[in-house]
Amino acid sequence: MLLDADSTNYDGKSSMLMFSGLRLTQGSLGIAADEGRATKMDFEDSVWHFAGNVVIDVDNGHIESDSADMVFSGYRLRLATIVGSPATFRMERPDSDQVTYAEAGRLRYDLDAGVVEFSDDATITEGGNQIASNYLVYNIREQRINASSGGEGDPKVRITYTPGNLDENAPNDESAETPEYKPVEEEGQPEADVPEGNGEPG
Numbered sequence: 001m002l003l004d005a006d007s008t009n010y011d012g013k014s015s016m017l018m019f020s021g022l023r024l025t026q027g028s029l030g031i032a033a034d035e036g037r038a039t040k041m042d043f044e045d046s047v048w049h050f051a052g053n054v055v056i057d058v059d060n061g062h063i064e065s066d067s068a069d070m071v072f073s074g075y076r077l078r079l080a081t082i083v084g085s086p087a088t089f090r091m092e093r094p095d096s097d098q099v100t101y102a103e104a105g106r107l108r109y110d111l112d113a114g115v116v117e118f119s120d121d122a123t124i125t126e127g128g129n130q131i132a133s134n135y136l137v138y139n140i141r142e143q144r145i146n147a148s149s150g151g152e153g154d155p156k157v158r159i160t161y162t163p164g165n166l167d168e169n170a171p172n173d174e175s176a177e178t179p180e181y182k183p184v185e186e187e188g189q190p191e192a193d194v195p196e197g198n199g200e201p202g
Contacts, residue, residue: 001026001043001075005036015039022050029077030057031070043072056080058111060092065107082107089116091140101125102138114141128162 006021022036034052048070056063058077065084070077089102105120118124118136124145125131137146147157 003041017041026075026077028057028059031055031068033068043075045074046072048072054082056082062090063107063109064088076111078110078112080107080109080111082109086121089118093143098127100138102136104136115139130160130162131157132160133157 002025003019004023005019007019009018010016011018017038017040019036020034022031022033024031024036031050031054033050033054036048036050038046038048040046049067050070051067054063054065054068056065056068063080063082065082065087067084068080068082070081071079083106084103086103086105087107089100089104089107091100091102093100102116102118102122102124104118104122106118108117108119110116116138118138119134121132122134122136123130123132124136124138131145131147133147135148138144139146
Protein backbone atom coordinates (compact mmCIF):
# COMPACT_ATOMS: atom_id res chain seq x y z
CA MET A 1 0.00 0.00 0.00
CA LEU A 2 1.45 3.35 -1.06
CA LEU A 3 0.32 6.55 0.69
CA ASP A 4 0.99 10.09 -0.51
CA ALA A 5 -0.33 13.23 1.15
CA ASP A 6 0.15 16.98 0.90
CA SER A 7 0.36 17.18 4.69
CA THR A 8 0.08 14.92 7.75
CA ASN A 9 -0.90 15.69 11.32
CA TYR A 10 -1.32 13.65 14.48
CA ASP A 11 -3.90 14.51 17.13
CA GLY A 12 -2.61 13.09 20.40
CA LYS A 13 -5.91 13.62 22.23
CA SER A 14 -7.90 11.46 19.83
CA SER A 15 -4.92 9.33 18.72
CA MET A 16 -5.97 10.18 15.18
CA LEU A 17 -3.76 10.44 12.11
CA MET A 18 -5.01 13.14 9.73
CA PHE A 19 -4.02 13.74 6.13
CA SER A 20 -4.85 16.35 3.51
CA GLY A 21 -4.53 15.80 -0.22
CA LEU A 22 -4.47 12.06 0.43
CA ARG A 23 -3.80 9.40 -2.22
CA LEU A 24 -3.67 5.64 -1.54
CA THR A 25 -2.71 3.08 -4.15
CA GLN A 26 -2.41 -0.70 -4.12
CA GLY A 27 -2.46 -2.57 -7.42
CA SER A 28 -5.74 -1.71 -9.19
CA LEU A 29 -7.04 0.08 -6.07
CA GLY A 30 -6.74 3.85 -5.95
CA ILE A 31 -8.28 6.23 -3.40
CA ALA A 32 -8.00 10.02 -3.42
CA ALA A 33 -9.66 12.58 -1.13
CA ASP A 34 -9.22 16.09 0.18
CA GLU A 35 -8.97 14.70 3.71
CA GLY A 36 -8.42 11.33 5.35
CA ARG A 37 -8.06 10.11 8.90
CA ALA A 38 -7.46 6.85 10.73
CA THR A 39 -6.61 5.68 14.22
CA LYS A 40 -3.60 3.80 12.92
CA MET A 41 -1.56 3.27 9.77
CA ASP A 42 -1.86 -0.49 9.96
CA PHE A 43 -3.82 -1.68 6.91
CA GLU A 44 -3.88 -5.17 8.35
CA ASP A 45 -6.89 -4.16 10.45
CA SER A 46 -8.08 -0.53 10.34
CA VAL A 47 -10.97 1.78 9.47
CA TRP A 48 -10.38 4.93 7.44
CA HIS A 49 -12.62 7.92 6.89
CA PHE A 50 -12.25 9.99 3.71
CA ALA A 51 -14.00 13.29 3.00
CA GLY A 52 -14.12 15.84 0.21
CA ASN A 53 -14.00 14.91 -3.49
CA VAL A 54 -13.53 11.22 -2.75
CA VAL A 55 -12.54 9.19 -5.82
CA ILE A 56 -12.23 5.39 -5.66
CA ASP A 57 -10.89 3.22 -8.46
CA VAL A 58 -11.12 -0.54 -7.93
CA ASP A 59 -10.81 -3.28 -10.57
CA ASN A 60 -13.13 -2.08 -13.38
CA GLY A 61 -15.09 0.32 -11.17
CA HIS A 62 -14.93 4.07 -10.60
CA ILE A 63 -16.75 5.80 -7.71
CA GLU A 64 -17.05 9.48 -6.82
CA SER A 65 -18.60 10.69 -3.57
CA ASP A 66 -18.56 13.26 -0.78
CA SER A 67 -17.31 10.90 1.93
CA ALA A 68 -16.47 7.24 2.53
CA ASP A 69 -15.66 4.92 5.41
CA MET A 70 -13.47 1.98 4.44
CA VAL A 71 -12.56 -1.19 6.30
CA PHE A 72 -9.15 -2.71 5.58
CA SER A 73 -8.30 -6.23 6.69
CA GLY A 74 -5.35 -8.38 5.69
CA TYR A 75 -3.92 -5.38 3.81
CA ARG A 76 -6.95 -5.35 1.50
CA LEU A 77 -9.99 -3.12 1.19
CA ARG A 78 -12.93 -5.28 2.28
CA LEU A 79 -15.88 -2.92 2.73
CA ALA A 80 -16.67 0.65 1.72
CA THR A 81 -19.65 2.70 2.90
CA ILE A 82 -19.99 5.69 0.59
CA VAL A 83 -22.16 8.80 0.86
CA GLY A 84 -22.77 11.50 -1.73
CA SER A 85 -25.24 13.96 -3.13
CA PRO A 86 -25.38 11.74 -5.01
CA ALA A 87 -22.50 9.28 -5.05
CA THR A 88 -21.83 7.93 -8.55
CA PHE A 89 -20.68 4.48 -9.63
CA ARG A 90 -19.33 3.35 -13.02
CA MET A 91 -18.51 -0.27 -13.79
CA GLU A 92 -16.99 -1.68 -16.99
CA ARG A 93 -17.37 -5.40 -17.57
CA PRO A 94 -14.12 -7.10 -18.61
CA ASP A 95 -15.99 -9.38 -21.07
CA SER A 96 -18.23 -6.71 -22.61
CA ASP A 97 -18.18 -3.16 -23.95
CA GLN A 98 -21.27 -2.33 -21.88
CA VAL A 99 -20.90 0.15 -19.04
CA THR A 100 -23.11 0.22 -15.94
CA TYR A 101 -23.82 3.62 -14.41
CA ALA A 102 -25.45 4.11 -11.02
CA GLU A 103 -26.04 6.83 -8.49
CA ALA A 104 -27.51 6.98 -5.00
CA GLY A 105 -27.27 8.89 -1.76
CA ARG A 106 -25.58 5.90 -0.14
CA LEU A 107 -23.57 2.92 -1.39
CA ARG A 108 -22.35 -0.10 0.54
CA TYR A 109 -19.73 -2.02 -1.46
CA ASP A 110 -18.74 -5.46 -0.18
CA LEU A 111 -15.66 -6.16 -2.27
CA ASP A 112 -15.26 -9.77 -1.10
CA ALA A 113 -18.84 -10.64 -2.10
CA GLY A 114 -18.81 -8.47 -5.22
CA VAL A 115 -22.09 -6.85 -4.17
CA VAL A 116 -23.05 -3.17 -4.12
CA GLU A 117 -26.11 -1.97 -2.19
CA PHE A 118 -27.59 1.35 -3.34
CA SER A 119 -30.07 3.28 -1.18
CA ASP A 120 -31.59 6.76 -1.01
CA ASP A 121 -32.92 7.58 -4.52
CA ALA A 122 -30.93 4.90 -6.33
CA THR A 123 -30.80 4.43 -10.09
CA ILE A 124 -28.89 1.98 -12.27
CA THR A 125 -28.55 2.55 -16.02
CA GLU A 126 -27.20 0.07 -18.53
CA GLY A 127 -27.59 -0.04 -22.30
CA GLY A 128 -30.04 2.87 -22.19
CA ASN A 129 -32.33 1.04 -19.75
CA GLN A 130 -32.79 2.34 -16.22
CA ILE A 131 -34.05 0.93 -12.92
CA ALA A 132 -34.90 3.38 -10.14
CA SER A 133 -35.85 2.55 -6.56
CA ASN A 134 -35.16 3.52 -2.99
CA TYR A 135 -33.09 0.32 -2.61
CA LEU A 136 -31.15 -1.62 -5.25
CA VAL A 137 -28.63 -4.43 -4.97
CA TYR A 138 -26.18 -5.06 -7.81
CA ASN A 139 -24.40 -8.43 -7.81
CA ILE A 140 -21.39 -7.76 -10.00
CA ARG A 141 -20.31 -11.38 -10.36
CA GLU A 142 -23.74 -12.73 -11.27
CA GLN A 143 -24.66 -9.55 -13.19
CA ARG A 144 -28.05 -9.36 -11.48
CA ILE A 145 -30.01 -6.46 -10.04
CA ASN A 146 -32.44 -6.89 -7.16
CA ALA A 147 -34.83 -4.00 -6.57
CA SER A 148 -37.42 -3.30 -3.89
CA SER A 149 -39.61 -0.32 -3.08
CA GLY A 150 -38.62 -0.38 0.59
CA GLY A 151 -41.21 0.31 3.25
CA GLU A 152 -44.75 1.60 3.04
CA GLY A 153 -44.94 5.04 1.44
CA ASP A 154 -41.71 4.61 -0.53
CA PRO A 155 -41.88 5.08 -4.31
CA LYS A 156 -42.48 1.98 -6.40
CA VAL A 157 -39.68 0.39 -8.39
CA ARG A 158 -39.56 2.11 -11.80
CA ILE A 159 -38.10 0.52 -14.94
CA THR A 160 -37.49 2.60 -18.07
CA TYR A 161 -36.87 0.51 -21.17
CA THR A 162 -35.28 2.15 -24.21
CA PRO A 163 -35.19 0.12 -27.46
CA GLY A 164 -31.85 -0.16 -29.21
CA ASN A 165 -30.86 2.26 -31.94
CA LEU A 166 -32.54 0.52 -34.86
CA ASP A 167 -33.07 1.90 -38.35
CA GLU A 168 -36.78 2.68 -38.68
CA ASN A 169 -36.73 1.31 -42.27
CA ALA A 170 -34.89 -1.85 -41.32
CA PRO A 171 -36.81 -5.10 -40.75
CA ASN A 172 -37.50 -6.04 -37.14
CA ASP A 173 -34.64 -8.18 -35.88
CA GLU A 174 -35.94 -10.29 -33.02
CA SER A 175 -32.41 -11.46 -32.30
CA ALA A 176 -31.26 -7.93 -31.38
CA GLU A 177 -29.85 -7.72 -27.88
CA THR A 178 -32.20 -6.17 -25.33
CA PRO A 179 -32.08 -6.60 -21.56
CA GLU A 180 -34.68 -8.85 -20.01
CA TYR A 181 -36.35 -7.54 -16.86
CA LYS A 182 -38.79 -9.45 -14.68
CA PRO A 183 -41.89 -7.43 -13.85
CA VAL A 184 -42.02 -5.77 -10.46
CA GLU A 185 -44.07 -7.60 -7.84
CA GLU A 186 -47.10 -5.94 -6.29
CA GLU A 187 -46.64 -4.28 -2.89
CA GLY A 188 -46.50 -6.84 -0.13
CA GLN A 189 -45.02 -9.48 -2.44
CA PRO A 190 -41.35 -10.52 -2.57
CA GLU A 191 -39.04 -7.89 -3.97
CA ALA A 192 -38.43 -7.90 -7.70
CA ASP A 193 -35.36 -9.78 -8.90
CA VAL A 194 -34.19 -8.09 -12.08
CA PRO A 195 -31.69 -10.15 -14.08
CA GLU A 196 -29.43 -8.58 -16.63
CA GLY A 197 -29.22 -10.43 -19.90
CA ASN A 198 -30.49 -10.66 -23.44
CA GLY A 199 -34.00 -11.30 -24.66
CA GLU A 200 -37.34 -9.58 -24.95
CA PRO A 201 -38.54 -7.39 -22.10
CA GLY A 202 -40.79 -9.22 -19.63
